[in-house]
Amino acid sequence: xxxxxxxxxxxxxxxxxxxxxxxxxxxxxxxxxxxxxxxGRTLGVVGESGCGKTTTAxxxxxxxxxxxxxxxxxxxxxxxxxxxxxxxYRKSVQAVFQDPFASLSPRMRVGDIIAEPLIxxxxxxxxxxxxxxxxxxxxxxxxxxxxxxxxxxxxGGQRQRIAIARALALSPKLVVLDEPVSALDxxxxxxxxxxxxxxxxxxxxxxxxxxxxxxxxxxxxxxxVVMYLGKIVEMGDAHTLIRTPKHPYTEALxxxxxxxxxxxxxxxxxxxxxxxxPLNPPSGCRFHPRCPHAMQQCGQQEPALAMVxxxxxxxxxx
Amino acid sequence: xxxxxxxxxxxSTHYVxxxxxxxxxxxxxxxxxxxAGxxxxxxxxxxxxxxxxxxxxxxxxxxxxxxxxxSIWFEGEDLVRKSDAEMRHIxxxxxxxxxxxxMASLNPLFTIGNQVAEPIRVxxxxxxxxxxxRAKQLLKAVRIPAPETRITQYxxxxxxxxxxxxxxxxxxxxEPRLLIADEPTTSLDLTIQAxxxxxxxxxxxxxxxxxxxxTHNLGIVAKMCDxxxxxYAGRVVETGPVSRIFNxxxxxxxxxxxxxxxxxxxxxxxxxxxxxxxxxxSHLPRGCxxxxxxxxxxxxxxxxPPPEFPLEADRTARCWLANVAMQGAA
Numbered sequence: 021x022x023x024x025x026x027x028x029x030x031x032x033x034x035x036x037x038x039x040x041x042x043x044x045x046x047x048x049x050x051x052x053x054x055x056x057x058x059x060g061r062t063l064g065v066v067g068e069s070g071c072g073k074t075t076t077a078x079x080x081x082x083x084x085x086x087x088x089x090x091x092x093x094x095x096x097x098x099x100x101x102x103x104x105x106x107x108x109y110r111k112s113v114q115a116v117f118q119d120p121f122a123s124l125s126p127r128m129r130v131g132d133i134i135a136e137p138l139i140x141x142x143x144x145x146x147x148x149x150x151x152x153x154x155x156x157x158x159x160x161x162x163x164x165x166x167x168x169x170x171x172x173x174x175x176g177g178q179r180q181r182i183a184i185a186r187a188l189a190l191s192p193k194l195v196v197l198d199e200p201v202s203a204l205d206x207x208x209x210x211x212x213x214x215x216x217x218x219x220x221x222x223x224x225x226x227x228x229x230x231x232x233x234x235x236x237x238x239x240x241x242x243x244x245v246v247m248y249l250g251k252i253v254e255m256g257d258a259h260t261l262i263r264t265p266k267h268p269y270t271e272a273l274x275x276x277x278x279x280x281x282x283x284x285x286x287x288x289x290x291x292x293x294x295x296x297x298p299l300n301p302p303s304g305c306r307f308h309p310r311c312p313h314a315m316q317q318c319g320q321q322e323p324a325l326a327m328v329x330x331x332x333x334x335x336x337x338x
Numbered sequence: 339x340x341x342x343x344x345x346x347x348x349x350s351t352h353y354v355x356x357x358x359x360x361x362x363x364x365x366x367x368x369x370x371x372x373x374a375g376x377x378x379x380x381x382x383x384x385x386x387x388x389x390x391x392x393x394x395x396x397x398x399x400x401x402x403x404x405x406x407x408x409s410i411w412f413e414g415e416d417l418v419r420k421s422d423a424e425m426r427h428i429x430x431x432x433x434x435x436x437x438x439x440x441m442a443s444l445n446p447l448f449t450i451g452n453q454v455a456e457p458i459r460v461x462x463x464x465x466x467x468x469x470x471x472r473a474k475q476l477l478k479a480v481r482i483p484a485p486e487t488r489i490t491q492y493x494x495x496x497x498x499x500x501x502x503x504x505x506x507x508x509x510x511x512x513e514p515r516l517l518i519a520d521e522p523t524t525s526l527d528l529t530i531q532a533x534x535x536x537x538x539x540x541x542x543x544x545x546x547x548x549x550x551x552x553t554h555n556l557g558i559v560a561k562m563c564d565x566x567x568x569x570y571a572g573r574v575v576e577t578g579p580v581s582r583i584f585n586x587x588x589x590x591x592x593x594x595x596x597x598x599x600x601x602x603x604x605x606x607x608x609x610x611x612x613x614x615x616x617x618x619x620s621h622l623p624r625g626c627x628x629x630x631x632x633x634x635x636x637x638x639x640x641x642x643p644p645p646e647f648p649l650e651a652d653r654t655a656r657c658w659l660a661n662v663a664m665q666g667a668a
Binding site: 175178207209210211232233234238239262272278280282283284288290294 | 383384497498499500527528529530531532533536554555556557558559560561563580581584585594595598599600601602603608609610611612613615616
């Protein structure tokens, strides 16, 4: 099967300056990462602040240009695409963001919010637009009369449904979901996660799912990528990774996830210290100062991603 | 002698609009108990009244809010009857609070040492040098590396996890009996959250604190708490020991909440979603507030709000069905 999206050796470096006259530095927000997503599949990205997951989303959405490396959309390299190709790409890759209170204009009616991408991108006649709005609202489980109301008349969960309807207006192939449920109430989250799963099955959508809630990522994803300071440390089938994490960071991260039940006893691995500044990442393996298994080699040589027991791991232990 | 540390008796806190036309029953008829050294989790969604409840305990409510009835017995004294001046001697000394956002709790213009020493100077009248010395010990207690240098630094020089630990140090500065933590780890990363929760547990053990966790996260409750209080639309719908509630929830809302949460171990099955929305607190339905979303609701639920039924020892549920179940068992 051809991939919807394929990233190879993707890098995004930002110039940073410390203070007004301070020394210049380079933040390697995303450093040489590769992944691919097939139609109808979900790639989950997990990691803590500063690991580069949001930058990855921006690169995929075309909101940032990569410093190095390539993104291919349906086999075509974005760098060599002509204007028509790029327009098609931008229509095919849509996003749903975390905060549905910030991502919907309070001055627009819901119908206009959903229709905006149709009107700006495609020359759709008015009656057809109305039909599409009704269809999209129905798809996300909202009544047709919602089109005439304003966002403030809806609750958080309903607003997120509106944001999803807007993202689907142009029949995209890939939807980037950046923390789509973390701003919602607990009792509403399951509704939205179920809706996203149903839509994926019905429309064959590919998802790039970013969240800090590990259980939600585990629930939604086919493949999981674990990032640390701009690098992929482990990548593989969601089940395999959750059952048998190999990288010490993945292991510690999953063990820090909160239990489902008070009787559940887990061997928690409490990592010392905090994530170092990406401006000045540790030498060698970026995780070595916090790693319980660090060896001498780890501080000197950066481990490469290698296949270990059905998944990719970047660690000198294997 | 085994008197509970804190007893809430039918406490109600309402928000009243300026014209007095709109009344939001944020906390309605809440009764609960906290014993010394115990950890209680208060769980609910936004608008369930859990944060207003915490603010009521410390009597730091916004001006529109009023404690309209009930009492708060803390170490044998009713806090509702205390004057503001008396409350100032209780807050920060016998009872302290940790808030969600450590950057908002710390003053950016004062050094860490100043802020950690402040409650010691205010409540215990300690001198500057003495308080500073104590502050250094407190920073060590909350595992701040190199406390000698950190103590002279400012909040912006710390990471999020460190700031939250400093807020914790201020909280325990005067050795309070009760520490209220309102979503203390929501702004922290996962591995830092794990560090922080373990730290709180150690501090609790060392100082014999009672802890109240206000959270929407049942995972925190499962990890940390002895007893659970579930709130919905301003009322307590279920209370009891954590593991008993997780094993056999008595209220349909608790049951639905527990089964709607994705689990690390589960395969990609559908989640059991709770349909509908929480009700508007200024227009609460006549009957049970959860009835409209409840899969087992029947006529009586819509007509009449259920009282709190005692179940087995130490457990209550505000549900007509819980009552039926008890009668069936008896």
